[in-house]
Amino acid sequence: MTATPPAKPIKKRKIKLDEHLLAYRGVWVFIENERGHVHPVSWELMGQGRQLAEQLQVELCAVVMGAPGAELDALCESAFHYGADRCYRVASPVLRLYRNEPFTQALTGLVNAHKPEILLLGATALGRDLAGSVATTLKTGLTADCTELAIDPEDRCLLSTRPTFGGSLLCTIVTLNYRPQMATVRHRVMPMPEPQPERRGLIVDFDPGLVEDNVVTRLLEFLPDSQDNTPHLPYAEIVVSGGKGLGKAENFRLVWALADVLGAEVGATRAAIHAGWISADRQVGQTGKTVRPALYIAAGISGAIQHRVGMEASDCIIAINSDPNAPIFDFAHYGIVGDCVQVLPALTRAFARHLGKPVKEIA
Amino acid sequence: MHIVVCIKQVPDSAHIRVHPVTNTIMRQGVPAIINPYDLFAIEAALRLKDRLGGHVTVMSMGPTQAEPALRKAISLGCDDAILVTDRVFAGADTLATSYVLASAIRTLGQERPVDLVFTGKQTIDGDTAQVGPGIARRLDMQLLTYVSRIVEVDPAKRSIVVERRAEGGVQVLQTALPALVTMLEGSNEVRFASTPDMFRAVRATVRHWDRNDAGIEDIKQVGLKGSPTIVSRVFGPTPRAEKARQVPFDPADPDSTAASLLEQLLADVPKVRKELEQRRSPS
Numbered sequence: 160m161t162a163t164p165p166a167k168p169i170k171k172r173k174i175k176l177d178e179h180l181l182a183y184r185g186v187w188v189f190i191e192n193e194r195g196h197v198h199p200v201s202w203e204l205m206g207q208g209r210q211l212a213e214q215l216q217v218e219l220c221a222v223v224m225g226a227p228g229a230e231l232d233a234l235c236e237s238a239f240h241y242g243a244d245r246c247y248r249v250a251s252p253v254l255r256l257y258r259n260e261p262f263t264q265a266l267t268g269l270v271n272a273h274k275p276e277i278l279l280l281g282a283t284a285l286g287r288d289l290a291g292s293v294a295t296t297l298k299t300g301l302t303a304d305c306t307e308l309a310i311d312p313e314d315r316c317l318l319s320t321r322p323t324f325g326g327s328l329l330c331t332i333v334t335l336n337y338r339p340q341m342a343t344v345r346h347r348v349m350p351m352p353e354p355q356p357e358r359r360g361l362i363v364d365f366d367p368g369l370v371e372d373n374v375v376t377r378l379l380e381f382l383p384d385s386q387d388n389t390p391h392l393p394y395a396e397i398v399v400s401g402g403k404g405l406g407k408a409e410n411f412r413l414v415w416a417l418a419d420v421l422g423a424e425v426g427a428t429r430a431a432i433h434a435g436w437i438s439a440d441r442q443v444g445q446t447g448k449t450v451r452p453a454l455y456i457a458a459g460i461s462g463a464i465q466h467r468v469g470m471e472a473s474d475c476i477i478a479i480n481s482d483p484n485a486p487i488f489d490f491a492h493y494g495i496v497g498d499c500v501q502v503l504p505a506l507t508r509a510f511a512r513h514l515g516k517p518v519k520e521i522a
Numbered sequence: 523m524h525i526v527v528c529i530k531q532v533p534d535s536a537h538i539r540v541h542p543v544t545n546t547i548m549r550q551g552v553p554a555i556i557n558p559y560d561l562f563a564i565e566a567a568l569r570l571k572d573r574l575g576g577h578v579t580v581m582s583m584g585p586t587q588a589e590p591a592l593r594k595a596i597s598l599g600c601d602d603a604i605l606v607t608d609r610v611f612a613g614a615d616t617l618a619t620s621y622v623l624a625s626a627i628r629t630l631g632q633e634r635p636v637d638l639v640f641t642g643k644q645t646i647d648g649d650t651a652q653v654g655p656g657i658a659r660r661l662d663m664q665l666l667t668y669v670s671r672i673v674e675v676d677p678a679k680r681s682i683v684v685e686r687r688a689e690g691g692v693q694v695l696q697t698a699l700p701a702l703v704t705m706l707e708g709s710n711e712v713r714f715a716s717t718p719d720m721f722r723a724v725r726a727t728v729r730h731w732d733r734n735d736a737g738i739e740d741i742k743q744v745g746l747k748g749s750p751t752i753v754s755r756v757f758g759p760t761p762r763a764e765k766a767r768q769v770p771f772d773p774a775d776p777d778s779t780a781a782s783l784l785e786q787l788l789a790d791v792p793k794v795r796k797e798l799e800q801r802r803s804p805s
Contacts, residue, residue, distance in 0.1 A: 193689060257688070258695075259655075259665045284688050288667045291655030295620060300750035303650040323756065325535025325647050330756045337750035375664055376697040379683065383691040396797050422801050433558070439708060446649055453793040464759055465535075475791045477783065478766060487766075490759075493786065494766030495779060505776035509784045515803040 174314050176336055183338035186212040187220045187247075187275040189266065190238055191285055193257060194381075195230055197237065199351065200281030204344060205241040206352030207308055208279055211317070214310045218244040220275065224265055224367075226255035235362050240354040245361045247273065253369040257285050258376050263292040265367035270297060272365065275339045277317050279308075282343035294341050300334035301341040304445060306348055306468045317342065322445045326429075326465020347393045347449035347472070390441055392424050392448040397456075400426035400443055400470070401436070404459025404480055405499050408436040413503035414458055420511045426450065428466050444469035456506070458499045462487025479503070523576030523677055525567040526627055527600065527640045528657065529560040531584055531591035532647040556591045559642030561712045562705040567640045568599045569710065570675055576637075577601050579630060583611060583622050589728050597715035597723035604630065608732040613746030616648070620656025621743045622736060627661060629737035637677065639702040643668055651704070658702035666695060667704045675699075 188208045191198040205221065212219035221238035225231045227250035235246040247269055253261045266289065270278065278293075280286040282304050294301035302319035306329070309318045316333050317340040323330040334340040392398065399421065401414040411431075418425045426443035427436065443450055444466040455473035460466060462478070462485055470476070471490055478491035479502045488494045495502055511518045533552045541548055556564075567578045580595040582588050583606040592603035606626045614622065627636055639658075644651035651667070658665035666684050670692065673683040682701055686693045715723070733741065742748060769786070771779045787794050 191689075196690075198689060257693075259667075263659070284668050284686075287651050288655060288665070291616075291650075291652040291667075292659050292665060294652070295617060295656040295659040298617065298750070300615070300617065301650075301652060302751060303652060318754070322649075323753070325533070326649075327535070327539075328756050328758060330753045332751050333754045334751050335749075376666075376695055378693055379696050380694040381688075381691055382685075382694065446644075446646075453797045454787075454791075467759060474793045475787070476766075477787075488768075489765060491766040492791075493783060494768045495771050495783065496768065497771035497773065497776070497779070501773060501776045502771065502779065505780035506783070508777060509780035510798075513784055514798065514801050 174316055174333065174335055176338070180336065180338045183274045183276040185217045185220055185275045186215065186277045187222055187279065187339070188243075189278065189280040189286065189289070190221050190223045190234060191281050191283060192223070192225060192234060193285065197234065198281055198283055198285075198346070200283060200286070200344065200346040202241045203346070203349040203351050204279045204281060205238070205243065207344070207349045209242040209352065211277060211308060211310055212244075214312070215276070215315060217276070220245040220247060222247045222249065222266065222269065224249040224254050224262065226250065226252050237354070239358045239360040240356055241352060242355075242358070243360050245363060247363050247365055249365045249367050251367050251369045253371050253374060254367070256378050256381075258374065258378060259288055259292055260376060261367070261369050261374050262289050263296060265369060266293050267296045268367055269365050270339060273363075276315070278339040278341045280341070280343050282345040286343055290341060290343050297339070299337040299339060299341060301343070302332045303343050305342045305344050308342060308344070316340070322464045322468055326445050326463055326468070329464060345449050347451055348468070390424055392426055392441065392443065392450050395424035395450060396452050397421050397423035397454045398426050398443070398450050398452045398470070398473070399423045399456045399458065400428065400460060401431055401458045401499075402428040402460035402466070403430040403434065404461065404482075405431070405436075406459070408434070410500055411436050413499065413507070417456065417503055417507045417510070420507050420514065420516055426470075428460055428463075457487055457491065458503055460487055461485045462490065523570065523574050523637050523675075524634045525570060525576060525578045525638045525640065526630065526636050527560070527563050527567045527578060527580045527595070528623055528653070529564065529580055529582050529591060529595060529642070530557045530645050531555070531582065531588040532557045532645055535646050554587070554591070556594055557642055557645045557647075559644060559646065559705070559707055561642070562707055562709050563640035563642045564595055564598055564600065565710045565712045566672060566703070566705050567638070568713065570638070570672065571599070574675065574677060577634065579604060581606065581623065581626060581630070583607070583614075583619060583626075586730070592728045593723045593726065596726045597720045598713060599716075599719055603726065603728045604731055605728055606731045606736050610733055610741065610745045613749065614744065615749035615751045616650050616652035616656055617750055618744050618748035620653050620660055621748060622738065623653065624657045624660035625738050626731060626736040627657065629735070637699045638675075638682070639663065639700070641702070641704045643704045643706050654702060654704040661700070661702070664697040664701040666697065666701055668706050669703050670706045670709050672703070
């Protein structure tokens with residue numbers, strides 16, 4: 160979300176770094192990999208990190224951690240393709256699977272040894288668990304779920320913008336006289352960069368000095384999610400979402416019916432989920448999923464920031480709301496001021512006819 | 523077993539309105555509630571107490587106005603409540619907050635050793651999910667975040683087994699007490715207050731701890747002073763340069779609205795046209 164220039168100049172807080180903090184240089188991205196699979200948010204962050212590093216005229220470094228082997232080495236190569244100048248390889252059998260304690264120790268040790276000014280992680284279950292622990296151990300600032308990252312050209316500070324007050328406003332957060340500046344960003348908030356297969360870089364090994372016997376927590380088992388039940392919202396090309404404006408839980412079936420005809424994923428607002436109308440894994444927004452579909456149909460959604468940040472990268476947004484003053488009409492591309500209970504079935508009929516699908520009447 | 527539950531009183535975000543001109547939060551009349559995610563933490567603690575016996579202390583850092591949240595927790599069945607409150611705590615970010623709560627838990631542990639700390643996965647006002655991990659690190663406790671189920675707690679063996687929500691699946695983790703657990707929403711069904719507990723809550727003493735009671739050692743690490751991050755500005759979102767193109771709607775004829783919208787989509791948005799093309803049934 161781009162910010163409007165402030166009406167009056169902000170009182171600028173001068174941030175003067177202590178001598179020992181001036182040594183902190185470079186932008187780092189933690190590459191999240193579990194069971195041989197890199198979380199795509201890491202590559203998205205590399206794209207963003209590249210821009211920050213260029214503005215600061217410093218190196219972009221990837222941090223890869225895991226069990227030693229060909230898989231980890233291949234990960235370093237991929238990091239170069241996605242823009243890294245340097246890759247810190249932290250190899251230890253203790254790091255084979257994620258556990259908070261050894262990963263916190265390893266990443267904290269690496270930061271203390273090589274001193275980055277910015278450290279970015281994905282706002283995933285793993286990334287938030289790790290970032291919160293590392294920031295506390297390092298006693299530095301951490302900003303969660305940023306929707307925009309920029310550099311203040313005057314003092315090189317990272318400007319982290321995120322929704323605030325339950326997602327009703329945005330705020331820009333800066334880290335004072337502490338380094339590194341840490342931030343997490345959610346999946347799909349930043350665009351995915353194009354990999355450049357010819358790119359190469361420098362691998363730097365770091366020994367975290369971990370011993371398995373000193374780690375208290377044991378991973379007894381991993382139960383993978385069944386693939387069919389989980390919604391594939393982040394990569395859906397058409398999403399139909401419902402909010403409290405639908406009026407009651409039963410009306411959500413109108414959303415499902417339209418999604419069914421369109422071959423779309425179903426999303427929802429936080430309010431609809433808190434009302435118990437639909438399962439939590441379908442939440443779109445700051446505390447749910449971020450989507451970037453070609454078409455987003457918002458039914459009975461007012462357009463609070465908390466929802467907006469999760470869907471405004473959609474190519475085309477259609478808003479249906481009975482309140483003509485709903486904020487969603489400020490950023491949707493097409494608006495229909497009307498009752499979803501009437502509009503949704505009409506859209507379902509129109510799309511079904513266009514797509515040559517049977518028109519089912521929904522009572 | 524001594525279980526501490528850390529909770530926060532938050533404004534009910536469903537009632538927050540932003541002033542359309544000044545872009546400031548309109549606080550009047552916004553009800554304060556227990557952070558909804560924290561209710562799952564309270565319930566998890568109470569279930570363990572039901573099963574294994576023990577003592578549940580609920581704790582919050584906040585202004586004196588936060589006392590009703592703690593009283594509500596007592597009405598649900600918590601034994602004891604501590605409000606960690608001092609003017610010097612104001613303006614704290616997550617790092618400074620975790621310092622205060624960790625100090626208070628450490629001090630409480632001198633009265634009665636703490637085996638488990640529960641928190642919600644995050645708050646609905648800050649949404650950071652950082653205070654729980656921060657407390658765990660400061661107290662050198664084992665950290666278990668996003669826990670969907672407590673499988674087993676064995677006080678004799680000092681061990682806990684949980685299911686933790688991870689990317690693409692669930693981790694079954696075993697660790698040693700003392701541990702800090704952040705509970706996922708929907709992980710249990712939150713109980714209603716019983717009548718005797720409601721009476722007890724009215725009469726109960728909520729202890730107020732200032733910086734000295736909480737055992738704060740370094741005053742420079744609390745409040746605004748102890749916070750590495752500051753909010754440099756708060757602002758509203760930018761409307762798009764052009765408002766939504768309105769498709770006129772006549773309640774008597776919704777189908778023509780739908781037809782007109784579809785026509786515009788096909789004519790003006792190539793990406794949507796392409797997506798629809800791929801979805802056409804072969805006829």
